Amino acid sequence: MTATLDPAASSAPEDAGAATLRRPWRPTPERASLLLLLGLTALGYLWTLSESGYANQFYAAAAQAGGESWKAWFFGSLDIGNAITVDKPPASLWVMGLSVRLFGLSSWSILAPQALMGVATVGLTFGIVKKVAPWPAAIAAGALTALTPAAALMFRFDNPDALLVLLLVGAGFSTIRAIETGKARWLVLAGVLLGFGFLTKMLQAFLIVPAIAAVYLIAGPGSFLKRVLHGVYCFGAMLLAAGWWIAIFELVPESWRPYMDGSQNNSVLELAFGYNGIGRINGGDYGGLGNAGFGSAAGILRLFQGVSGGMITWLLPAALILLVAALVWLRKAPRTDLTRATLLLTGGSMLVTGLVFSFMGGIYHDYYVVALAPWIAATAVVGATVLWRHRAGIAARIVLAVTLLASAVWAWVLLGQSDQQPYATLRWVVLALGLGAAAGLAVVARLERFGRGVAVAVLAAAAVSVGIGPAAYAIQTIGTPHTGSIVTAGPYSGGGPGGLGGPGGPVRMQGGPGGQAMPAMPGGQNGGPAGGPNGGQDGGQDGGQGPELFRLGGGGGMFGGDEISDELAEMLRTNAGRYRWAAATTSSTSAASYQLGSGESVMSIGGFNGTAPSITLKQFQEYVADGEIHYYIAGGGPGGMGSFELPAGMELPGNAQLPAGGQAGPGGDRESSVSTEISSWVEENFTSTDVDGTTVYDLTQPKADS
Known part of the structure; x- marks a missing residue:
């Protein structure tokens, strides 16, 4: 059962790999498992997809415009007449607009591309982990990514986040390949993907740049000067991939193009570094309405509180523990060790992105956390693989057992937030299974004397215990239609700090069916207990019924959009x-x-x-x-x-x-x-x-x- 990593295998010549690719395709357990994973992911993400209609009508309308007007498609116009753009660059709209042009306007032509991006993201996560871990571990990383509730939400929704996550994971995979092969072209590809990430959601795409730069400088092959030069190539590719469209937009006369929404001076650069940039960090007013007034209170615990916790943090404590522990065990590894490089990349991306989301003083929506899903899954699985290889030592077994125990307890807490069935019962199942598997991990070296099957059973119990909770939330999310601009995953919609109905969370807003919840102003407003009759959100979930902060006229919910007569x-x-x-x-x-x-x-x-x-x-x-x-x-x-x-x-x-x-x-x-x-x-x-x-x-x- 002991798996080893052959450093020589990871640095095999390109010709050998090409020869392997030319061999006739044969079914293997690894290939069959990967195909099954991708197939189930596609099935889950495409299941009842049309029930969400156009989901976010703001972007759906822009896709509609792009499907009818090439000018609207190129600039990302909201309307067919090209009066104004959306408040984001157009890369995600290019995909949806082409789909609309090819297949006509429908819920499927808008949302199916997002689901396929999710499948591709799962596949790339598998690819990253497979470089340094056995294929069952890579399958586990892909499955955990797919089952993350935030992923089950946003890969079935037409916000730009689906494309952004795909591009960022692609950049991460390319960086690992660059370290593995020493070929500059892989790092250049990473730069291109980051540039198009900027054209998807601007500066958020650059949150993983520190991790990519640090990892390649530390672990890249060749001399330090060569690694720096490759980094320059990557940076140049990133600027070109993002800059060509920006240059065209800024240089074209304003009378020839739509107005750039979110800016006060019709400038995409102002939007990038103002409303969608610095304004998101410090909450400053760079876009007219300002960046204040949305999201729960900033702080180190923001991601663990309220709705965000159930959307992303099931494995976050485990990933943090395993990241530190695995780096300690790998402290004497060679500089170019690919396992440590992978951990630094995935863990660094997780930490930088998570910290920015936690402390940003501007607009924060819970669904942003989808960007963390692949990094958390990959970090947790690779870290666990490193410690599993050292399970003969008691220290590694104790860390594994404590990590699993912490995950089981945290899942018990998260499942208890909704106070609904089957989650109220399922939390006890998860806790019992986690405790048993943690005990098994603590003595797994002795259990292996009875046969390898015992160790496999312990690993299976551990995997099931950490996967049940997010899977239950993901299934609920897939079965619930989501519309509007502010959407959440899972059955839990409030009651705690930072969540719906709690201090720092949204408060009740009247005006449409279900009474959509309005995010609180900085400092938080007490929205009252969850489950009020007027706090419905996201296809029927109950939110808080708190003080009437705003009164909404018209027929729709918060930034939602309704059908017209x-x-x-x-x-x-x-x-x-x-x-x-x-x-x-x-x-x-x-x-x-x-x-x-x-x-x-x-x-x-x-x-x-x-x-x-x-x-x-x-x-x-x-x-x-x-x-x-x-x-x-x-x-x-x-x-x-x-x-x-x-x-x-x-x-x-x-x-x-x-x-x-x-x-x-x-x-x-x-x-x-x-x-x-x-x-x-x-x-x-x-x-x-x-x-x-x-x-x-x-x-x-x-x-x-x-």
Whole structure:
């Protein structure tokens, strides 16, 4: 049962590997297991996928636009008429837009690419671990990645995170290959993938760069100068892969391209280093609405508290313990030891990403933690493999036993958060199985005297004990539709610090079916106990019923988006071919709903949060005079921000502002914005019509006295 790593095998010549690849394919236990893992992952991620509809309508509408307009596809426009982009670069939209163009607009054409990215991520995680561990361990790492609840959520959702995680794991795999072979081209490939990661979700892609740079400088083959030179190649490739699109966007005249949402000066660089960069770290106001006011309180325990804990941390304590222990056992290994290099890469990526998520003072959403899933799984499995190889010594067995015990206890805690069945019973099963397996690990060297099968049984019990909890949460997540922009995984939706319904978590918000939860302002608001009738989130999960912080007007949930009525959709389609935009409305979430519902281009005034100066009143008047906009739809509309009202005596913290279209209550005032100027001008000059509760102005029919 003892597995060994042959250093020579990991540095075999490229020709030998090529010869191996040319041999006829034969089924082996390893290949069969890998195919089974990938097949089950695909089945799970594609299962009932269409029940989530378009999931995040904000990105679905942009994919729709990209499927109809190559200009919208290239720039990442939200609308077919190319008025404004989404507040992210367009790489993930390139994939979805091509899918829509090939297969037509549907839930499957939007979401299936995300699921396939998840399958590829699992395969690459297997590949990383297989370099330094037996194939059953690599299978375990891939399976643990697939079963991470955050992965089961985001690889079935159309946010940019799925592509980002795939690119980052690909960069990690390429780095290991560069260390293994000494070939600069692998490190250059890592740089290219990181660059496209930037074009997916900007600076978050660079969170693993410190680990990649440090690992290659430490463990890369050849002289130090050669390793530095290869690092320069990687950095140059990263800049080119990210910079070509940025250069085109910045150099193209503004009149030829859409406005960059999330910026105040129509600049992708401002978006990258402002709202989506420094603003996410310090909470500063770089995008109009600011970065304050979202997420649980920052701190070292943020990932372990509330919803985030059940989404990602099942194996995080084990990964941290095993990382330190394995590095201690490998302290005398050669500089180029591939096992230690892999641990430094996966563990370093895990630590840097986790610490940034824990302490970032700007917007933090629980689903961000999907970026940790492959690093935690790989670190835990490789670390456990190192200690398993040294199980003849009592110290290694004790560390393994203590780690498994800690994992079982933590799973018992997490499973107890939901206070539902089958989790309330399952937690005791996990605890009992973990305790038994931990005891077996402590004496496994003696148990092996009775045969190798005993050790295999102990390992199997350990694997099952750490996998049951996340698997149960992942299955629940797969079986639950998720829509909107703020989504979570697992049955637990609040009640603890930082979670829904607890201090530092979201508070209740009225305005749509289920009463979506609104994230708390910095410092946290007490949202009350979980399970309130008005706190539903993510397809029916219960959240907290706390004080009414905001009142939402309109028909949708928090940044959610709803289906529009048939009458309104038909109205927008009428003579739509004569106009560049069938309608205009405030906020991108509202515009996305109308565009998806009607299939026609809808202009977003003010972008995602309604505060981007994407258009002036004069420009809007010129568009109307030139007959380029047919209708104006008042209010937040389906899924829009709607009308907010602050309770008496309450003020928004920091630099946070009410979204455009909002009305200040007794707690504070809100400066007039372009969107309100446009709304006022339309109301004064055009006659309104009520369409199924939505106020619509025909901009081709001015009032008689205007």
